[in-house]
Amino acid sequence: MIGRLNHVAIAVPDLAAAAAQYANTLGAKVNPPQDEPDHGVTVVFIELPNTKIELLYPLGENSPIQRFLDKNPAGGIHHMCYEVEDILAARDRLLADGARVLGGGEPKIGAHGKPVLFLHPKDFNGCLIELEQT
Numbered sequence: 001m002i003g004r005l006n007h008v009a010i011a012v013p014d015l016a017a018a019a020a021q022y023a024n025t026l027g028a029k030v031n032p033p034q035d036e037p038d039h040g041v042t043v044v045f046i047e048l049p050n051t052k053i054e055l056l057y058p059l060g061e062n063s064p065i066q067r068f069l070d071k072n073p074a075g076g077i078h079h080m081c082y083e084v085e086d087i088l089a090a091r092d093r094l095l096a097d098g099a100r101v102l103g104g105g106e107p108k109i110g111a112h113g114k115p116v117l118f119l120h121p122k123d124f125n126g127c128l129i130e131l132e133q134t
Ligand code: CO
Pocket: 007, 009, 054, 079, 081, 130
């Protein structure tokens, strides 16, 4: 069911410093920051030859990324995003298998303008999983 690894998301305490580190120290192609108020994050996308890295920084009050950084002040891997062809079919299969889909199970429009869903990390070895319809 799942396809390509679309991105790995890393929550960072200093977005400008992290973006500069990827651009200068690691020599990656780094895009400008974009605000995503619906998700409570500011995102910087880093393009790698085979996938993307998504740097996440809190935006607004009650950002889930702020709660993550409170627990992990140095930052850390926040989620993995896998591609699926049909997000509603994927959701229904996961629900039938007993997995928990966050946010009531209705897809939201994600950072790339495509429908996304998140799966409960406790059902997936402690890893928050994002599914994105391609
Ligand atoms: Co993501």
